[in-house]
Amino acid sequence: MSEMPKAYDFKSTETRLYEWWEENGWFKPECRPDDAEPYTIAIPPPNVTGQLHMGHAMFVSLEDLMIRRARMQGKAALWVPGTDHAGIATQLQVEKMLRANGTSREEVGREEFLSATWEWKEKYGGRIVNQLRGLGASCDWDRERFTMDDGLSKAVLEAFVRLYRMGLIYRGERLVNWSPGLQTAVSDLEVEYSVEPGFLYHFKYPVKGGGHLPVATTRPETILGDTAVAVHPDDERYQQYIGKTALVPMLGREIPIIADEYVDMEFGTGALKITPAHDPNDFEIGQKHRLEFITVMTKAATMNDKAGEYADMDRFDCRAKLWADMEAAGLTIKKEDYTLNVPRSQRGGEIIEPLVSKQWFVEIEPAAKMGLEAVRSGRVKIVPERFNKVWENWLTNIRPWCISRQLWWGHRIPVWYVNGNEDDFVCARSEEEAYEIARKRYGADVQLERDPDVLDTWFSSGLWPFSTLGWPDQTADLERFYPTDVLETGYDILFFWVARMVMSGLLFTNDIPFHTIYLHGLVRDEHGRKMSKTLGNVTDPLDVVAEYGTDALRFTLLTSGTPGNDLNLSLSKVASNRNFANKIWNMARFIIGNVEKVSAVDKPEKIDYTIADEWILTRLADTTASANRLFDAYQYGEAGRQINDFLWGDFADWYLETAKVQMRQGGAVAWTTLSVLRKVLDDALRLLHPYIPFVSEETWQHLKGAFQAADLGIGPAEGWADGLMIADWPEAGERYGGAADYELLRELITSIRAARADANVPPGKRIAAIIAGEKATMIASLQDALCFLARLDGEQLTIDVTAEAPDNCVTLSLGAVTAYLPMAGMVDLEKEKARLTDELADLDKQIKKSNGLLNGPFAKKAPEAVVNKEREKLGRLEASRAEVAERLAAMG
């Protein structure tokens, strides 16, 4: 191994390691034995034309973490990558390109448009995938899929045909959410309601034969499509009008005045205009009362010829003009300010228009029931659990899913119409099959024409976990890796995607598609604002990676938050984590630098650990156990923070410093110290590898190289693996009794340092000390370390259990051990007296509290371990108090 530079350089590392891992075939499950337990994740397929954003970085970090840990646990880890054709999004991009070239989708025609889109896909589709690689994603790229590749297209056909034959797909004329700009229907989920200021228009509905009914509406242009006016049957104000005829303003069309309990007498005027073709509620009332359905708008949301003189006007121009005309005709009452809930397209933001049109629907209630049961029974677990409620609520109130889109880019609906008749159609997996069926049903001489529409993009992604593994064919992959294990994604697509996968999995594979749903939150800017282009607060993951490295970004995303909650990304945290990577690198440099100071003959027959060794090994065992417990509970953030704290706060700040002294002793002590250094860093690197794959692997390779070359008999019990990536996952080791003694030593050192700082002792100055108390001899075992870390003068150090305090000294009492620092000339007697007096008061307070606790109900009711802990604490406090009191008395 080459020399390690002073600072870790991620730039020269990341690409090199990624390629090396991939060349070794370690991203493939086949790097484990055939009988290894499988562990599978299907990637949330990014839009094929998408640009990498923090959401991608988030899911890559989390899923790669899960996959890498499983792989190290010896499982056949498979992360299936791929992309989504993203119907509308992609089509819009290509249309934009066409427009830039002075043409349009309509002009070039369907076929040419599709080939242009495929070209676009080939050109830009690889970009996002390469960006995922850059984040370290250990996907099996040989198994990469695309929602419109042949296999997945076959799966889509199969799913559609099966649903149709189960009677769960039907075509119907319904009121759908229509996007006038995109010229397609969209599903309920694709509509977002935004609260906006608007008006409630009150006007007079003329009644034939005289009089009028006051009516209120937020959308006057729909008046032109009214086919009834409704009042509540019990409303005394309007009893006289029920059954009479009203006249549509400006059109004079005659419509009935009906009674329906749906009308809220309290709201508005208590009289309701009914426009069955333009409002979901009115649609139902229209059906109930068998009203006429009059559509007054075109698909472009301009008024049609049913709107009389308003024909060809834009819907909002019409609103204004009609109201002005009504005002002139004396039909208006008032226009009051009113807060509207405006339906807007999730894509593009234009106002969605409810329009009657013929569309394909999936009746998903039966599947929804299965999805509900899967979560209720615990077959599918959601992390965090609180999303169970959201799941429950949505699936319980589910409505038919409109799956047809009037787009060109997507999976064509596998339905053929017979002889130009819309009501005669066949549903089949292919044109050949369609003809076969049609001939049987309609005679030999049939002409078929395929439905022009395509399917909602989520229809194909709903099949993702099994279609990517080969379904509907019974492939070996499907057999081995399905059901998958965890589905990890953002909570914002729980309904769009996750619920649909669960439902289609249960429906088509008769199994759950995954046993756990892990939901992460949105990545926001550091002040909690949503990242948006208009706000200009978008942080590009590629920029962050270029400046701080992939590991720094990954560790930040993984440890800054908690499952299911949004996370505020701050660059200062990324910078800290870049520093963490460097810190790890330098720990390794230190250890490797010590390798040559030890020789193989120093290996002792029987290992004899110092209390420092015992302490760090115990801390390692605790950290490993805790991390594993947290990993199993999907608490990755907390696990990462704990490993970080351990490695930096315990290993680097304390053990490494102590080890410097132990190494100087040479011989068996040095050998043992080096073996502990290696063991702790090695295990920590393993624990960290799923978080920060690059720096951990690079560091580990250096460690491995140095120890293998030195041949000291120090290394992993199982031998050095080729790569950390495929090394064994650590399990918690032994705990040792000496750990507590070292803790006491740490306390003592910290106290001495603080006392020195308090007395303004120059940092370089070695001072004298007397260590007394029952644990003084324990301290003696690490006397040199004590001197080094607390800057004590070894020549002037007295260690004696029964030593008495000299005059003119600072007293540091820790119960089992006491330090006297005779800092002649440097210590202010009066100040020391005051300090000790304060300390005495504080000790008295604590002792009183502790006594109160131990003599109260606490002693009887609290668990024994807790009570014992309190007793020990009291013992320490009392010992300290005695010492402090004695010193004060001696000082007069």
Added chain:
RNA sequence: GGGCACUUAGCUCAGUUGGUUAGAGCACUUCGUUUACACCGAAGGGGUCGGGGGUUCGAGUCCCUCAGUGCCCACCA
């Protein structure tokens, strides 16, 4: 109209089954080039854990309630 989350140090956040004196990073103060690291180290200042009530020997943690913020679902013209 339902439902959920959040409210802890100046800022951004941890705190898993209730258990010593509530933690981290950044920022701040004072010191420091001891052969891993200045992308560093040592010491330190800073919090009545949103308000109120309750359960408990013990509450940041559990329950109730109020307030603020954010989000999701829902057809009120």
